[in-house]
Amino acid sequence: MPRKPRHCPPGQVVHVCNRAVNRSQMFFCEFDYREVIKVLAEAIQKYPVDLFAYCLMPNHWHLLLRGRKTHAISKMLHWFSTKQSVRWRKMTQTTGAGAVYQNRFRSHLVIGGDAFLAVARYIERNPVSANLIRSPLHWKWSSASPESQIPIDTWPVPKPKGWAKYIEQQIDEETLRQIHISKRSCEPFGDEAKCKGSDPGSDPTPVPSFGPLIGNRCA
Numbered sequence: 001m002p003r004k005p006r007h008c009p010p011g012q013v014v015h016v017c018n019r020a021v022n023r024s025q026m027f028f029c030e031f032d033y034r035e036v037i038k039v040l041a042e043a044i045q046k047y048p049v050d051l052f053a054y055c056l057m058p059n060h061w062h063l064l065l066r067g068r069k070t071h072a073i074s075k076m077l078h079w080f081s082t083k084q085s086v087r088w089r090k091m092t093q094t095t096g097a098g099a100v101y102q103n104r105f106r107s108h109l110v111i112g113g114d115a116f117l118a119v120a121r122y123i124e125r126n127p128v129s130a131n132l133i134r135s136p137l138h139w140k141w142s143s144a145s146p147e148s149q150i151p152i153d154t155w156p157v158p159k160p161k162g163w164a165k166y167i168e169q170q171i172d173e174e175t176l177r178q179i180h181i182s183k184r185s186c187e188p189f190g191d192e193a194k195c196k197g198s199d200p201g202s203d204p205t206p207v208p209s210f211g212p213l214i215g216n217r218c219a
Contacts, residue, residue: 008073012066013052013110015119015140016077019060019184027058033141034149039084047076050153053120055142057130061127062123064110066156079107094114108182111190113157118175119189120155124167138169 008014025035033056044051048068055062067073110119124144127133136144143152144167160166182189 008065008067008071008107010067010070010072011184013116014065014067014073014107015062015110015123015179015183016065016073016105016107017060017062018077018081021165025058026058027141029153030140036084037141037149039080043080044084044150046079048072049076051143051150052116052153052155053123053143054150055123055144056137057126057141058132062126064116064123066153073107081105089143101114106186107181108186109188109190111188115190116155116157117160118171121167121181121208122171122176122179125171137164 008016027036036056040054040056043049048069049072050066051063052066053062054066065073065076067076110116122141124136126136127139127142128136133139136142137146139145140147142148143150144164154214179189
């Protein structure tokens, strides 16, 4: 059966993500994250793709992108995933052990300014939702961090003043639900009614908790 094509048209903002095969952990220590950061930065420079937000997690990653040419995002992600997988297999001495990622990648369009801000906040809050850290600003491997090592392109909408405080706030349940639906179905996210503001209630994001990042590979 032919693979379902990913819908990443040029000029459109796209939320993409991918996860390790069997949900296994890929990144155990600072060295692992720094290596994949290098590959991602190289991929962004190599292809005509704008990067607006990103977050690397222990077993998956999220990117908010816009391709400037046809197939730019697919080509960039293919190059990034292939090179990162080869490096990871070499570092872990598991060359030839099979796929690193569970599939190519998942993607959905992000339509409109409110949707863009909602998805950007969702991406940068991922470590908080996974109970890895209390503040998204303290996760060094995302665009939220003051220590971010990858240049971020100018957003297609004005970045709200006080964004750092804004992403500290929990996301309302309905917005999270709609983002998760778009992730699973690869359908666009962008109905203005689905992109609500902050809600001081609970944050039900179904992201697994990994606990302390302790792994004997980097001990």
